[in-house]
Amino acid sequence: MEDEKSYSDICGGRLALRRRYYSPYCREFGLSSARLSLRSLTAVTCAVWLAAYGLFTLCENSMILSAAIFITIIGLLGYLHFVKIDQETLLIIDSLGIQMTSSYASGKESTTFIEMDKVKDIIINEAIYMQKVIYYLCILLKDPAKPQEISQVVPVFQSAKPRLDCLIEVYRSCQEILAHQKATSTSP
């Protein structure tokens, strides 16, 4: 079953959460943020070119204009390939593990997989971020040798940064799967 709902992120931008239930205990959550808007692209390009033109009128060196064009193109490509994340997905497979994928605007995808043995819990944590206190979903990892201690904290949806209502939805779904996984793992 698949459904899609609209939420907002901590800055007020629009996000779309797409939930797919492949089987009772295998679920995927995809958060898509807004694509790069033409308005912001033209604003940045105009600002950079106006600054370059201002420098050119001061220095009378035409290399500045070519350099500004070059910087704009390279900067845009670098931003799309390394910075702008369009969609983040969280795939939970009971008894196997958790997989997080980030797909960039240029088409690059980066994936991280965590085995279910290492996962202690999925929680919503609050922390100070810049000048705000935000809620964010994170996976607590444990060392299989010391199951009572938290060894690492892995935040998810780091670039989309949804608000609490979206996080509660994802949290409840994940807790159902984790509860089922604990119940089936303790019984041999």
Next chain:
Amino acid sequence: MVENSPSPLPERAIYGFVLFLSSQFGFILYIVWAFIPESWLNSLGLTYWPQKYWAVALPVYLLIAIVIGYVLLFGINMMSTSPLDSIHTITDNYAKNQQWKNYQEDAIPALRDVPISEVNKMFFLGAQDLNTQ
């Protein structure tokens, strides 16, 4: 043993008055040094003074240091905030090593640090039942 109290005492009055006199004297000395020309001071026999440049430079240095102090404090605050993936946002050494007291019926439970998983379940899973009632 005399208790520590902030009440006025004769010794404190004397300290205060000495401090007042010395600060007034220091200020008058600074004004004299800054305004009276070199030649008059030399004719009195006082020749070994710092350059008058410092009479203006030191207050300016002090004010700029205070302004930079504001920016620096802000920056130090931001640098010492734990990042989002740090274990310090969840627990610390005191919580890990805390003693667990046994639960007694009808008594107020002992103060302890509740693990974050339990806190989450109470906030976000318990509300489901409250909303459906």
